[in-house]
Amino acid sequence: MDLCPKCNSNIKKEKIYLKENKKLIEVYTCEKCGYRYMPDDRFEEILSYLKYSKIDYNAIIREEFSNYVVISRVKEIRKNRGIKLKELAQRLGVSSQRMYQIETMGENLTIVNALKLAKALNCEVGELFQLVKKDELTSDMVIVKKLEN
Numbered sequence: 001m002d003l004c005p006k007c008n009s010n011i012k013k014e015k016i017y018l019k020e021n022k023k024l025i026e027v028y029t030c031e032k033c034g035y036r037y038m039p040d041d042r043f044e045e046i047l048s049y050l051k052y053s054k055i056d057y058n059a060i061i062r063e064e065f066s067n068y069v070v071i072s073r074v075k076e077i078r079k080n081r082g083i084k085l086k087e088l089a090q091r092l093g094v095s096s097q098r099m100y101q102i103e104t105m106g107e108n109l110t111i112v113n114a115l116k117l118a119k120a121l122n123c124e125v126g127e128l129f130q131l132v133k134k135d136e137l138t139s140d141m142v143i144v145k146k147l148e149n
Contacts (some may be wrong), residue, residue: 006033007030007033009032010031014026015027068131069132069143070132072103072129074117074121074142075103077121078121103142
């Protein structure tokens with residue numbers, strides 16, 4: 001018997017009739033979690049099914065992203081570049097105290113400041129942040145944004 005790829009429980013095979021294209025398609029449904037999938041070789045039928053299904057994909061995406069947070073990598077990058085906190089603060093035209101707040105508390109890092117930081121650290125803006133699973137957080141990571149439902 002086949003097992004669910006998500007929860008490893010038993011799946012049942014069923015056929016769904018698509019009114020739109022007047023076809024029966026084979027679908028596998030997990031008896032425990034309700035996860036539903038179709039054989040890969042039925043790509044066109046899968047697309048057709050998805051087009052007319054009532055699945056709330058935005059809810060699925062929101063739920064998945066709620067398991068993540070965005071962390072700041074500013075301090076890590078600064079240290080790897082051998083730049084002192086005071087020096088970076090001077091490059092940005094802010095006080096050392098403000099720079100410390102940005103590094104340790106993720107204090108209101110605006111897009112403009114992120115661009116300035118990237119330039120001062122000679123990196124891309126995207127390198128300043130990282131998406132991390134909540135259960136992989138460590139005490140030294142600075143959360144910039146929680147991704148919520």
